[in-house]
Amino acid sequence: DGGITQSPKYLFRKEGQNVTLSCEQNLNHDAMYWYRQDPGQGLRLIYYSQIVNDFQKGDIAEGYSVSREKKESFPLTVTSAQKNPTAFYLCASGLLGTDTQYFGPGTRLTVL
Amino acid sequence: SQELEQSPQSLIVQEGKNLTINCTSSKTLYGLYWYKQKYGEGLIFLMMLQKGGEEKSHEKITAKLDEKKQQSSLHITASQPSHAGIYLCGADIPQNAGNMLTFGGGTRLMVKP
Numbered sequence: 001d002g003g004i005t006q007s008p009k010y011l012f013r014k015e016g017q018n019v020t021l022s023c024e025q026n027l028n029h030d031a032m033y034w035y036r037q038d039p040g041q042g043l044r045l046i047y048y049s050q051i052v053n054d055f056q057k058g059d060i061a062e063g064y065s066v067s068r069e070k071k072e073s074f075p076l077t078v079t080s081a082q083k084n085p086t087a088f089y090l091c092a093s094g095l096l097g098t099d100t101q102y103f104g105p106g107t108r109l110t111v112l
Numbered sequence: 113s114q115e116l117e118q119s120p121q122s123l124i125v126q127e128g129k130n131l132t133i134n135c136t137s138s139k140t141l142y143g144l145y146w147y148k149q150k151y152g153e154g155l156i157f158l159m160m161l162q163k164g165g166e167e168k169s170h171e172k173i174t175a176k177l178d179e180k181k182q183q184s185s186l187h188i189t190a191s192q193p194s195h196a197g198i199y200l201c202g203a204d205i206p207q208n209a210g211n212m213l214t215f216g217g218g219t220r221l222m223v224k225p
Contacts, residue, residue: 006154035215040121042200042215058212090154099143099204099213103155 003027006091006104013078013085013111021076021107023091032074033092033101036060043090049074050096078109086111115139115205118216125191126224133186133219135201142204144184145213146175149198158186188221196223 004025013019023032031050035043045058049068063082068074074093078085088108092101117136125131135144143162147155159168161177161184168175172189188195198220202213 033212040217040220042116042118042217043202044215045212048212088152092155099145100157100160101145101202101213102157103147105154106152108152 004091004093004102004104006089006107008107009105011107011109013109015111016080018077018079019109021078021089021091021109023074023076023104024072025074025093025102025104026072027093027102028071029093029102030071030096031094031101032068033094034058034064034066034074034076035090035092037088037090037106046076046089085109115214116201116203116216118199118201118219120219121217122220122222124222124224127192128190131188131191131221133199133221135184135186135203135216137182137203137205139205140181141177141184142181142206144175144177144181145202146184146186147200147202149200149218151197155200191221191223193223193225196221 007022033048034046037043044060046064047066049055055066055068065077090106091104094101119134145160146158149155159175164179164181166177174187177184198218200218201216205214
C-alpha cells in the first residue's frame with residue numbers, strides 16, 4: 001500500500017538529548033515537509049525539501065535539523081538546542097508543482 | 113496575528129445539527145485546502161478549492177471559496193459523531209515560496225449524540 005509513515009508514535013526524551021523522528025513515504029513524492037503542532041494551534045513549518053540532498057528552513061527551524069539522502073526518507077532531529085520541544089510532529093509529502101500535501105500519522109514527543 | 117484565521121476555535125453541536133466553519137485571509141489565496149484531524153493523529157485531506165466562487169461537496173461536507181478568494185467556509189449537514197475532530201484550513205498565500213501551505217489555528221468540533 002502507498003502511504004506516508006512516521007515512527008515512533010510516542011517518544012520520550014530527557015532534557016539535553018537529541019532525538020530523531022522518522023518519516024518515510026512510498027508515494028514517489030519529491031517534496032517532503034515537517035510541521036510542529038502545539039495544543040490549540042495550527043501547524044507551523046519546520047523544514048521542507050523539494051529534492052534529494054536539498055532542504056530549506058521553514059518558519060521555526062531553530063533547534064532542528066534534517067537530512068534528505070533518499071527521496072523516500074526525511075528524518076527530523078530535535079536537538080538539545082530546541083528550547084521547547086514537547087509537541088506533536090507531523091510529516092507530509094507532495095508532488096512538486098502542486099500544493100496538495102499528504103500527512104503521516106504524527107509523532108508525539110514529550111521531553112521529561 | 114495569523115495569516116489565516118479560523119472561526120470558531122471550538123464548536124459543540126448536537127447530533128443532526130448543521131454547522132459552519134470559516135477560514136479568512138486578508139490576502140488573495142492561490143489555493144485553499146481543508147483537512148480533518150482526529151485527536152492525536154495525522155491530517156486527512158478533505159477538499160481543495162482554487163477558483164473564486166468554487167464549491168465542492170463530499171458526502172455531507174460542503175466547502176466554498178468566495179469570489180475574492182479570501183474566505184472559505186466548510187459546512188457540515190446533519191452532523192454525526194464521526195464528524196468530530198479538528199478541522200484545519202491551509203492555503204498557498206502570496207508570500208509563500210514553492211508549494212508551501214500556511215495553516216489556520218484549527219477548529220475543534222465535538223458532536224454530542
